[in-house]
Amino acid sequence: MSQWTLFEVFVRSKHGLNHKHVGSLHAADAEMAIENARDLYTRRSEGVSIWVVPSDAITATTSDEKAPLFDPSDDKVYRHASFYELPDEVGHM
Amino acid sequence: MSKYDQLTELLLHLGDSAIVQAQRLCELCGHAPALEEEVALMNVGLDLVGQARNWLEYAAERIDDGRDADALVYRRDELAYRNLLLVEQPNGDFAVTMCKQFLYDAWHYEILNSLIHSSDERVAGIAAKSLKEVTYHLKRSADWVVRMGDGTDESHQRMVKAVDHLWRYVFELAQLDETKQSVIEQGILPGGEDLPERWLAMVTQVFERATLGVPAPAPSIYLNGQKGLHSECLGILLAEMQFLQRAYPDASW
Amino acid sequence: MYAQMVETGVKAVKDKEQMSAEERAFQEKIDAEIKIEPKNWMPSAYRKTLIRQISQHAHSEIVGMLPEGNWVTRAPTLKRKLQLMAKIQDEAGHGLYLYSAMETLGADRDEEVQKMHEGRAKYSSIFNYPTLSWADMGTIGWLVDGAAIVNQVVLQRTSYGPYSRAMIRICKEESFHQRQGYEILLHMMREGTDAQKAMVQESINRFWWPVLMMFGPSDADSPNSAQSMAWKIKRHSNDDLRQRFVDQTIPQLQILGCTVPDPDLKFNEESGHWEFGEIDWTEFYEVLKGNGPCNQERINTRKSAIDNGAWVREAAVAHANKKKPRSAA
Numbered sequence: 001m002s003q004w005t006l007f008e009v010f011v012r013s014k015h016g017l018n019h020k021h022v023g024s025l026h027a028a029d030a031e032m033a034i035e036n037a038r039d040l041y042t043r044r045s046e047g048v049s050i051w052v053v054p055s056d057a058i059t060a061t062t063s064d065e066k067a068p069l070f071d072p073s074d075d076k077v078y079r080h081a082s083f084y085e086l087p088d089e090v091g092h093m
Numbered sequence: 094m095s096k097y098d099q100l101t102e103l104l105l106h107l108g109d110s111a112i113v114q115a116q117r118l119c120e121l122c123g124h125a126p127a128l129e130e131e132v133a134l135m136n137v138g139l140d141l142v143g144q145a146r147n148w149l150e151y152a153a154e155r156i157d158d159g160r161d162a163d164a165l166v167y168r169r170d171e172l173a174y175r176n177l178l179l180v181e182q183p184n185g186d187f188a189v190t191m192c193k194q195f196l197y198d199a200w201h202y203e204i205l206n207s208l209i210h211s212s213d214e215r216v217a218g219i220a221a222k223s224l225k226e227v228t229y230h231l232k233r234s235a236d237w238v239v240r241m242g243d244g245t246d247e248s249h250q251r252m253v254k255a256v257d258h259l260w261r262y263v264f265e266l267a268q269l270d271e272t273k274q275s276v277i278e279q280g281i282l283p284g285g286e287d288l289p290e291r292w293l294a295m296v297t298q299v300f301e302r303a304t305l306g307v308p309a310p311a312p313s314i315y316l317n318g319q320k321g322l323h324s325e326c327l328g329i330l331l332a333e334m335q336f337l338q339r340a341y342p343d344a345s346w
Numbered sequence: 347m348y349a350q351m352v353e354t355g356v357k358a359v360k361d362k363e364q365m366s367a368e369e370r371a372f373q374e375k376i377d378a379e380i381k382i383e384p385k386n387w388m389p390s391a392y393r394k395t396l397i398r399q400i401s402q403h404a405h406s407e408i409v410g411m412l413p414e415g416n417w418v419t420r421a422p423t424l425k426r427k428l429q430l431m432a433k434i435q436d437e438a439g440h441g442l443y444l445y446s447a448m449e450t451l452g453a454d455r456d457e458e459v460q461k462m463h464e465g466r467a468k469y470s471s472i473f474n475y476p477t478l479s480w481a482d483m484g485t486i487g488w489l490v491d492g493a494a495i496v497n498q499v500v501l502q503r504t505s506y507g508p509y510s511r512a513m514i515r516i517c518k519e520e521s522f523h524q525r526q527g528y529e530i531l532l533h534m535m536r537e538g539t540d541a542q543k544a545m546v547q548e549s550i551n552r553f554w555w556p557v558l559m560m561f562g563p564s565d566a567d568s569p570n571s572a573q574s575m576a577w578k579i580k581r582h583s584n585d586d587l588r589q590r591f592v593d594q595t596i597p598q599l600q601i602l603g604c605t606v607p608d609p610d611l612k613f614n615e616e617s618g619h620w621e622f623g624e625i626d627w628t629e630f631y632e633v634l635k636g637n638g639p640c641n642q643e644r645i646n647t648r649k650s651a652i653d654n655g656a657w658v659r660e661a662a663v664a665h666a667n668k669k670k671p672r673s674a675a
Binding site for chain 2: 408411412414415418419420421422423424426427428431432434435438439441442445480530533534537538539541542647648650651652654655656657658659660661662664665668
Binding site: 028031032043 | 127233
């Protein structure tokens with residue numbers, strides 16, 4: 001999206017201590033970036049804090065390691081594999 | 094014992110509006126103007142299906158004739174549907190899509206704000222859960238109306254056309270029909286007397302930021318969603334949505 | 347799986363003695379399972395290969411929404427509708443994570459998407475097949491997602507950090523997709539009418555061979571494959587992954603009480619693997635070229651969405667620019 005800005009997204013989970021980098025997305029401005037980040041990276045887990053930063057505002061070292069933390073969505077049971085009851089004979093899926 | 098009364102009518106009205114709007118959102122799958130928007134639209138759709146299920150489960154219990162929420166969604170004809178006329182309208186371009194979403198969200202937000210204080214506990218509970226989601230829907234759709242209304246000349250023109258096209262259906266949101274008056278009296282929709290004013294105030298505020306004019310109040314066009322008198326597009330929508338259950342009436346999915 | 351038309355530009359994999367100091371240091375990191383990160387030095391062929399592979403993987407997720415989008419308005423119960431909508435939404439999300447990973451390599455999302463619209467970049471061949479019954483929703487979740495998972499699980503250990511992390515996230519979310527698909531079919535086979543059971547078997551018959559083709563042809567002779575393996579962009583051969591998939595899938599098929607249209611399918615006691623018949627690669631190459639059942643429709647849908655959406659994206663930018671001076675005040 002060459003017209004929309006590339007933003008990096010950082011999320012602090014409800015019980016987390018700090019924001020972690022989870023990825024990036026495109027948006028026309030920071031407010032849209034927050035809205036999109038909410039939909040894309042948190043599936044609306046409550047009490048989550050989101051930061052968005054334009055990618056070109058970030059200065060990084062060359063051996064930068066950003067390890068993302070991913071929150072499962074607790075209130076949408078159909079997203080969880082355990083919600084689907086399969087007979088034991090099916091084995092691992 | 095069947096309790097097919099005005100409360101049941103209200104539950105159907107809320108549930109049917111949500112499922113029909115969700116169905117229109119499903120049609121957009123793969124056609125959104127940006128990938129981020131695909132995720133966002135589907136999120137709103139998912140919320141609305143969940144809400145529809147809650148309202149219609151309660152309705153089915155009160156009707157008490159063996160039907161469940163699925164039976165209400167998949168086996169009622171259009172004359173039995175109680176949704177707002179607005180939500181059954183086709184998606185059109187993105188201006189129409191988001192203008193329609195916003196007009197519905199504004200109404201939905203305001204009515205839920207009253208329903209959270211309902212004398213009926215179950216209604217209050219469903220409303221509280223729904224309000225959290227709809228607050229977000231409203232922010233999103235209002236933001237899009239503003240972006241497009243106050244964006245480029247082209248987007249502004251499209252928004253003007255969209256408002257013009259959709260406004261004839263908002264008379265239902267701008268008035269209190271029989272069902273609403275009854276549930277207001279019963280304390281089921283407390284504070285609902287000024288629902289139309291609150292809706293219009295919200296719309297006016299957002300339209301101003303969007304540099305859009307608010308048209309004069311829409312007259313009734315002799316249709317009535319609450320009484321099952323819909324525009325012709327609802328029947329087509331239902332035919333598609335209900336196809337499998339109608340074609341395979343004994344099947345379990 | 348997403349490596350169709352990947353050209354590493356390499357004629358043969360270099361020995362360490364043939365490498366420059368930089369190349370050697372790079373290869374040593376890979377050999378030691380140290381992740382390569384965006385700002386690290388990398389051979390330009392490595393960068394190009396990854397951009398091609400990751401973008402095609404992303405395109406596949408996005409185009410992959412369409413066969414399911416074809417039935418989301420007809421999902422037969424509220425539960426199935428919710429499940430399918432959630433799955434489709436995840437796929438959009440996965441596409442976005444992958445484009446994100448790709449952009450860390452300096453590629454531009456718009457440009458790469460344009461290549462796909464023009465046929466210069468590919469997406470997984472399977473999505474060029476139509477969905478003709480509700481049972482296809484089950485079959486896609488079970489077999490298509492199942493095949494993708496076999497590929498994705500191993501990619502979690504790929505050498506490029508952002509790609510590896512995107513794969514870890516995707517794998518976490520993907521397990522529900524496969525179970526959802528299988529449950530749809532199992533329910534129809536166990537609780538369904540005769541018409542539904544026939545629908546399931548017919549669906550499997552139609553998808554079986556195209557699913558096996560998803561893993562791509564045998565890569566015994568490909569120098570591109572060999573280089574991708576050395577760089578740990580690819581970690582297992584196409585044939586290995588295909589065999590793994592078949593071995594895990596046939597027992598599941600047996601529980602369903604269904605068959606696959608392969609008279610040569612048989613269990614080899616000695617090797618412990620399921621042997622299967624010859625794949626007709628002509629169909630695969632034809633579909634890849636653009637002569638599959640829905641190639642036109644898939645690309646046109648994606649092209650229209652992006653082209654028709656241009657005015658919307660422009661409006662958002664115009665609005666954002668209008669806000670800037672005010673907020674700076």
